[in-house]
Amino acid sequence: MNAIPMTQAGAEKLRAELNEMKTVHRxxxxxxxxxxxxxxDLSENAEYDAAKEKQGFIEGRIAELESKLSNVQIIDPATLNADGACVFGATVDLLDLDADKEVTYQIVGDDEANIKENKISISSPVARALIGKYAGDVAEVQAPAGIREYEILAVRYI
Incomplete structure (x- = not known):
């Protein structure tokens, strides 16, 4: 299996979930x-069937988390030397040229993406459009409503 890029915070979050699954839910x-x-009689016991189904879900999630954590590649944005380029882990300040609104996103792994925390997945259309670009560049993103343009105001590694 390929390495899964993730920030330290994302890996800690997965470890905490794995620990909770093993020590609380299991x-x-x-x-x-x-x-x-x-x-x-187990043949007509709906409570038993539901519990066994839930057990299957929990054991599946534990296996998934263990697999991801065994293949994780921790990337610390603070130690990156990308010369101002948008890369995994970077925090990017953007100006949405269509809406004339500033937004800030951190480019993170798929498992730690959370738009409410302004963390976007490396595989998202916005992140793919930003990768390799620098402050002052304009990134075009294909959105469902058409092409959106974002001007990169700053790239930070925090």
């Missing part, structure tokens, strides 16, 4: 299955 579902089992 024991809780095991107890729920035991409780449902104690009710007798």
């Amino acid at each position: 024991p809780a579902i095991i107890a729920a299955i035991a409780e449902a089992r104690s009710h007798g």
